[in-house]
Amino acid sequence: MEFNETLNNLKNYEAGKPIEELVKDFDFNPKDIIKLASNENPYGCSKKVKQTALENLDKIPLYPDDSMYELKNALAKRFELKDENIIIGAGSDQVISFCIGAKCKQNSKVLMAKTTFAMYEISAKQVGAKILKTPSSEHRISEFEEIYKANPDIAVIFLCLPNNPLGECLSTKDVYLFLEKVSKNTLVIIDGAYQEFASFKDINKKIIPKDLLEKFENVVYLGTFSKAYGMGGLRVGYGLSSKEIINTLHKLRPPFNITSLSLACACTALEDEAFIQQTLVKNFEEMEKYEEFLSKNRINFTPSYANFMTINFSSKYKASEIAKEFLKKGIILRDLRSYGLNSLRITIGDKEQNIKVRENLAKFLTH
Amino acid sequence: MEFNETLNNLKNYEAGKPIEELVKDFDFNPKDIIKLASNENPYGCSKKVKQTALENLDKIPLYPDDSMYELKNALAKRFELKDENIIIGAGSDQVISFCIGAKCKQNSKVLMAKTTFAMYEISAKQVGAKILKTPSSEHRISEFEEIYKANPDIAVIFLCLPNNPLGECLSTKDVYLFLEKVSKNTLVIIDGAYQEFASFKDINKKIIPKDLLEKFENVVYLGTFSKAYGMGGLRVGYGLSSKEIINTLHKLRPPFNITSLSLACACTALEDEAFIQQTLVKNFEEMEKYEEFLSKNRINFTPSYANFMTINFSSKYKASEIAKEFLKKGIILRDLRSYGLNSLRITIGDKEQNIKVRENLAKFLTH
Numbered sequence: 201m202e203f204n205e206t207l208n209n210l211k212n213y214e215a216g217k218p219i220e221e222l223v224k225d226f227d228f229n230p231k232d233i234i235k236l237a238s239n240e241n242p243y244g245c246s247k248k249v250k251q252t253a254l255e256n257l258d259k260i261p262l263y264p265d266d267s268m269y270e271l272k273n274a275l276a277k278r279f280e281l282k283d284e285n286i287i288i289g290a291g292s293d294q295v296i297s298f299c300i301g302a303k304c305k306q307n308s309k310v311l312m313a314k315t316t317f318a319m320y321e322i323s324a325k326q327v328g329a330k331i332l333k334t335p336s337s338e339h340r341i342s343e344f345e346e347i348y349k350a351n352p353d354i355a356v357i358f359l360c361l362p363n364n365p366l367g368e369c370l371s372t373k374d375v376y377l378f379l380e381k382v383s384k385n386t387l388v389i390i391d392g393a394y395q396e397f398a399s400f401k402d403i404n405k406k407i408i409p410k411d412l413l414e415k416f417e418n419v420v421y422l423g424t425f426s427k428a429y430g431m432g433g434l435r436v437g438y439g440l441s442s443k444e445i446i447n448t449l450h451k452l453r454p455p456f457n458i459t460s461l462s463l464a465c466a467c468t469a470l471e472d473e474a475f476i477q478q479t480l481v482k483n484f485e486e487m488e489k490y491e492e493f494l495s496k497n498r499i500n501f502t503p504s505y506a507n508f509m510t511i512n513f514s515s516k517y518k519a520s521e522i523a524k525e526f527l528k529k530g531i532i533l534r535d536l537r538s539y540g541l542n543s544l545r546i547t548i549g550d551k552e553q554n555i556k557v558r559e560n561l562a563k564f565l566t567h
Numbered sequence: 568m569e570f571n572e573t574l575n576n577l578k579n580y581e582a583g584k585p586i587e588e589l590v591k592d593f594d595f596n597p598k599d600i601i602k603l604a605s606n607e608n609p610y611g612c613s614k615k616v617k618q619t620a621l622e623n624l625d626k627i628p629l630y631p632d633d634s635m636y637e638l639k640n641a642l643a644k645r646f647e648l649k650d651e652n653i654i655i656g657a658g659s660d661q662v663i664s665f666c667i668g669a670k671c672k673q674n675s676k677v678l679m680a681k682t683t684f685a686m687y688e689i690s691a692k693q694v695g696a697k698i699l700k701t702p703s704s705e706h707r708i709s710e711f712e713e714i715y716k717a718n719p720d721i722a723v724i725f726l727c728l729p730n731n732p733l734g735e736c737l738s739t740k741d742v743y744l745f746l747e748k749v750s751k752n753t754l755v756i757i758d759g760a761y762q763e764f765a766s767f768k769d770i771n772k773k774i775i776p777k778d779l780l781e782k783f784e785n786v787v788y789l790g791t792f793s794k795a796y797g798m799g800g801l802r803v804g805y806g807l808s809s810k811e812i813i814n815t816l817h818k819l820r821p822p823f824n825i826t827s828l829s830l831a832c833a834c835t836a837l838e839d840e841a842f843i844q845q846t847l848v849k850n851f852e853e854m855e856k857y858e859e860f861l862s863k864n865r866i867n868f869t870p871s872y873a874n875f876m877t878i879n880f881s882s883k884y885k886a887s888e889i890a891k892e893f894l895k896k897g898i899i900l901r902d903l904r905s906y907g908l909n910s911l912r913i914t915i916g917d918k919e920q921n922i923k924v925r926e927n928l929a930k931f932l933t934h
Contacts, residue, residue, distance in 0.1 A: 201752055201785055203669045203815050210818040218632040235629070244628045253624055253828070260620065260832070261611040261797040262602070265585040290657060293821055301693070302570045319821075326668070326819060385568055418568055430628040433827030448570050451577040452693060454660055454686075459826050460800030461620070465627070 206306070206328035219532070228530050234556060236547035237532040239364070239394075239508050241430030243479055243550065246472035249431065249465045259460035266455050274467045275438060280410045284443040287450060290457045292393055292422040292437030297323045298449040299420055299439070303355045303387050304329040311347055312358040313339045315366055315539050317391065320358045329355070337541070338368045338502070341378050352383060360391040361407060362398040365536055365545045367504030369398045369405045379416045387445070390421045393437075396428035398505035400480040405505055409440045417442050420449075427507060428476050429469045434462040483507050486548050493558050497565065510536065512543045517565065519544050525564050531557060573673070573695035586899070595897050601923060603914035604899040606731070606761075606875050608797030610846055610917065613839035616798065616832045626827035633822050641834045642805060647777045651810040654817060657824045659760055659789040659804030664690045665816040666787055666806070670722045670754045671696040678714055679725040680706045682733055682906050684758065687725045696722070704908070705735045705869070708745050719750060727758040728774060729765040732903055732912045734871030736765045736772045746783045754812070757788045760804075763795035765872035767847040772872055776807045784809050787816075794874060795843050796836045801829040850874050853915045860925050864932065877903065879910045884932065886911050892931050898924060 219233045236242075272283040279285075289295035296319055304310060306328035312320045315337035324331055332351065334343035339359065348354055362369035375390070382388055392407055399406035409421045421440040426432035436458055439449060458466075490509055494501045500512040513519050519542045523535035534545040546557060586600045603609075639650040646652075656662035663686055671677060673695035679687050682704035691698055699718065701710035706726065715721055729736035742757070749755055759774055766773035776788045788807040793799035803825055806816060825833075857876055861868045867879040880886050886909045890902035901912040913924060 201754065201812065204672055207669060207815060207818050218630070218634065220632045220636060221634065224636075238630050240628055240630065244625070249627065250624045253627065254621065257617045257620055258611070260616065260800045261607050263585070263605050263607065263793070263799040264802075265587045267585065267588065269587060269591075290821075291823060293823075297821065302574060305571055387568065426630070432630040432823075433627045435631075435823060435826050445568065448574060451574050454657075454664065456658060456660075456799075456802060459802050459829060461828060462826060 206326065209325050210322070222527065222530065222532060226528065226530070233530045233532065234549065234553045235532045236549045236553065236557065237534040237545075238432065239427055239506070239547045240432050241428065241479055241507070242547070242553060243430065243475075243482065245430035246469055246475040248468050248472050252465050252468040253461050256461055256464040259464065262460060264456050264458055264460040264463050268458065268463060271463050271466050274470045278470055279440060281413070281440060282443075285413065285440055285446055287439045287441075287446050287453060288458055289437045289439065289453070290435040291426060292391065292424045292439070293319045293323075294457060295420070295422055295437055295439035295449070296320065296389065297326075298452045299356060299387060299389055300324055300327055300329065301452045302445075302448050308355040309351055309353060310356045310358070311344065311351070311354050313337070313360065313363060315363075315541065316358065316360045317364045317393075318538075324356070338366055339363055339370050341370060341374045344378060345381060348382065354386055357382065357386060357388045358391060359388065360393075361405065362394045362505035364394065364506065365508070365534065365539065366510050367502050367506050367508060369402070369505035371404045372407055373404070375407070376415065379419065382418065384418045386418060388416070388419045390419055392421055393424045393427055394506035395423065396476060397480060397483060397507050401484055401505050413440065413442060417444075420445060425466050425469055428479055430479070431462075431465060431469060434459070434465055436462045436466045482550070483548050486551065486554050489554060490546070490548070490558070497562065499565070508545050508547045510543050510545045512541070515542070518542065522561075522564050526560060529560055531560065533557075573693065576692050577689065589894065589897065589899060593895065593897070600897045600899065601916065601920045602899045603916045603920060603924065604901040604912075605799065606794055606873070606914045607799050608795065608846055608874070609914070609920060610797065610842075610849065612797035613836055613842040615835050615839050619832050619835040620828050623828055623831040626831065629827060631823050631825055631827040631830055635825065635830060637834050638830050641837045645837055646807060648780070648807060649810075652780065652807055652813055654806045654808075654813050654820060655825055656804045656806065656820070657802040658793060659758070659791040659806070660686050660690075661824060662787070662789055662804055662806035662816070663687065663756065664693070665819040666723060666754060666756055667691055667694055667696065668819045669812075669815050675722040676718055676720060677723045677725070678711065678718070678721050680704070680727065680730060682730075682908065683725065683727045684731045684760075685905075691723070705733055706730055706737050708737060708741045711745060712748060715749065721753055724749065724753060724755045725758060726755065727760075728772065729761045729872035731761065731873065732875070732901065732906065733877050734869050734873050734875060736769070736872035738771045739774055740771070742774070743782065746786065749785065751785045753785060755783070755786045757786055759788055760791045760794055761873035762790065763843060764847060764850060764874050768851060768872050780807065780809060784811075787812060792833050792836055795846055797846070798829075798832060798836060801826070801832055803829045803833045849917070850915050853918065853921050856921060857913070857915070857925070864929065866932070875912050875914045877910050877912045879908070882909070885909065889928075889931050893927060896927055898927065900924075
């Protein structure tokens with residue numbers, strides 16, 4: 201059977217190895233496995249979220265409320281926006297695919313940093329768009345400007361703030377200065393999947409969606425419940441933008457794209473700010489211990505504004521080999537080989553998990 | 568901002584009015600509302616499914632197993648197929664969109680019955696495909712053959728067995744005779760969302776996926792957990808096909824497209840066959856009572872092989888008005904005006920719900 205030619209160029213997203221697979225491969229007890237590969241919240245989710253799931257089991261047989269009235273209302277309140285500025289996705293990934301679907305077709309141009317969230321490229325290639333990348337791995341706004349100047353017909357630009365998988369974060373000031381130079385016909389996607397972390401660490405990195413949308417009509421801000429909120433298993437993300445853009449994205453949203461339980465739980469998650477604050481405080485306390493350890497052991501790392509750190513190895517070591525050694529110990533980290541890097545991305549876990557990671561890392565690196 | 572022109576032709580799926588909306592509009596107590604608009608299972612889901620959700624709340628913070636190993640295994644066992652023959656979607660709708668994405672682009676031709684599941688057309692139009700429809704509302708295989716003969720370049724054909732929203736069902740024999748005449752380069756989608764019902768009522772309508780796939784390499788069979796299994800709120804559907812086609816569809820599947828809880832619950836649902844059997848028996852017992860009532864009152868209806876009935880009104884009555892009267896009584900039915908029909912689709916509810924529907928219907932029709 202013949203299929204669309206655009207499919208020939210597609211590669212699939214490489215997910216962090218799930219615990220289930222490690223159990224199969226190495227015969228571990230699932231409870232003994234430490235998974236620090238997908239930037240999940242090591243403290244789980246708010247207890248109130250679990251309670252909400254429990255109280256809503258009767259909703260399993262019913263299709264979800266497709267207007268998503270309650271969740272949109274809760275998000276509108278949180279961000280001082282209106283329902284009409286909000287679209288809900290099955291993870292922010294799905295909102296990315298709506299944006300690409302609305303703006304791109306065969307040979308449309310899409311600009312992103314050299315090393316950034318893999319779904320940008322995967323989504324864009326699904327419609328046959330052309331990918332332009334900055335020369336540097338990390339976001340450098342001057343490189344974005346230069347490429348944009350040479351390609352004013354770029355349809356979509358992705359800025360990942362902070363950037364996954366490297367952890368660096370552009371300052372809000374630099375982002376705004378760049379946005380002023382971008383045509384109103386270019387859609388700029390500000391991916392705030394880890395914004396809770398960045399804005400907690402450094403106020404200069406904080407993006408306020410209301411302010412952003414008031415200043416720029418051609419921007420979509422992405423947020424997610426999978427990271428700080430600890431709900432990766434429930435698949436809820438959102439896009440915030442002008443009424444015009446949100447209306448258009450809604451044309452591409454499939455009905456019932458979120459489960460009934462996910463909708464109910466996301467509303468509750470927004471009510472437990474204390475849980476998020478605890479997560480953020482502990483994340484950066486634990487990150488400091490990694491920084492000390494890495495500096496002391498002269499291991500190169502990217503200063504991170506998120507809930508993970510990327511450590512970069514000299515040619516003396518192979519990150520893939522080290523990742524395999526960790527797997528044998530029941531610890532799942534993310535090998536960044538598929539990004540062309542000799543690096544590991546480590547989600548900041550809880551205190552005990554991090555101690556085990558550092559102990560093992562010290563052992564592997566002295567061998 | 569300019570968007571893709573294909574979006575201009577898009578209309579959104581019109582979902583059954585959710586209970587939440589009726590509560591807002593009419594100030595009903597949610598418990599008093601009878602929703603028979605979305606073909607949900609009036610007996611809910613298996614108790615074991617709820618128990619599984621309860622036992623898996625700790626999975627909320629973790630991304631789902633993207634290999635979907637356990638669910639694919641369970642489905643493979645059920646259908647005597649291999650994992651490689653299975654793709655999981657967030658509802659079978661999502662598998663439809665993968666099929667369209669794999670085979671269609673601007674001006675590709677897609678063939679379907681005049682009145683059938685709305686998502687076929689919506690999905691096809693999202694990529695700019697041309698829609699061809701049979702002259703008759705219900706599936707007539709001779710009309711499919713005629714249009715296909717005149718358009719051998721048709722990329723995708725949809726057969727809905729039984730058909731939503733009308734309820735009729737082609738016999739397996741006729742489907743097979745048609746498939747033999749279709750080129751191996753045309754993808755035929757056999758939508759079995761309501762197959763559990765049709766094959767229970769009439770063995771001649773039963774599609775056996777293993778047999779279907781052995782005979783025809785260009786077919787995708789769709790199934791869902793939203794109807795007989797009573798899990799519409801959890802969004803799980805699947806596609807069964809050849810390894811080649813499934814591999815291609817996987818290129819379009821976004822990672823983590825099903826929640827952790829949905830995956831666990833779907834596996835359990837397959838284990839409780841008794842629940843399904845009870846659902847099927849009661850469904851057709853209740854349907855008989857509708858048939859008696861409608862015949863006695865000389866109301867036209869389409870004999871149905873699913874868990875709903877479509878009743879057709881003469882010009883003396885307006886289905887939309889009757890639907891509104893039902894809403895005022897707290898009963899949500901599906902007005903088929905958006906399909907161009909003066910008809911109502913009624914999900915077969917439980918005994919008490921159905922009595923109330925018939926009582927009200929009798930009242931409205933004598934006025």
